[in-house]
Amino acid sequence: MQYKNLGRSGLKVSQLSYGAWVSFGNQLDVKEAKALLQCCRDHGVNFFDNAEVYANGRAEEIMGQAIRELGWKRSDLVVSTKIFWGGPGPNDKGLSRKHIVEGTKASLKRLDMDYIDVIYCHRPDISTPIEETVRAMNYVIDQGWAFYWGTSEWSAQQITEAWGIAERLDLMGPVVEQPEYNLLSRHKVESEYLPLYQNYGLGLTTWSPLASGVLTGKYSKGTIPPDSRFALENYKNLASRSLVDDVLKKVNGLKPIADELGVPLPQLAIAWCAANPNVSSVITGATKESQIQENMKAIDVIPLLTPAVMEKIEAVVQSKPKRPDSFR
Structure with a gap:
């Protein structure tokens, strides 16, 4: 495993990390979580991502209990969580000072930790002045409840x-942004955020490297494996939007490139994200140890992504965003 600075x-x-979204609390409980987290640590993962909204807080409880039972040294880990959707009340969501402070304390209680390493604003909040949010995030850091703060799915203008x-x-x-980034979703990372890397040393912890599983190649038109994410009731809409002919054609076009390199398609897709120098860590998800073991091998694929291979990939996906003239 390689370790990169989180931005500046x-x-x-x-370089590869593990996120609790979808899995913890929805598909997995503490026993399975322990096995998965240990598998990640065995492969050198030190960064684990969560959010107050995942399984309505249960994901944080499961991660906290699993880490406690595994007996890991806290300083060996980088744990992050995200604040925005904390409950049904009018002040339980958003980025007001009230919710940031109360939400952070509630997350720490669920995780059973004294601090989190990175706390994110899970989405922008247009109903709260950004100054209030910046001050509140710094208050959280001054209290020692978090060491760094970042954003998720904010625009370059908001950052x-x-x-x-x-x-x-x-x-x-904010030292870090957490955007979606994969072969099918590239605009923010490769175009919109370009000035931010230089100006502010912004780091990225990207999510959905496999585009919710589309880039594994396991889906075809009308075929959804019963144990896959798209088989879950909450994700049926996403499935119908994602599994369109154009996308499936691109996925099929990537398979020969992966075959030529002698690697599975998911490893190629994850390695492609990690190869971007502006990406600090690629957040992976998994519900089985075997998936983690496969995902982690993507580290060995990064050196295989020569300029010639990258060109072949580009010729298939044709998703490279046009750079604004002023950023050239």
């Missing part, structure tokens, strides 16, 4: 505004 910060995160406020007030700006 001094924090080192494993820039947050940094402008932080610099004006001599506070810490």
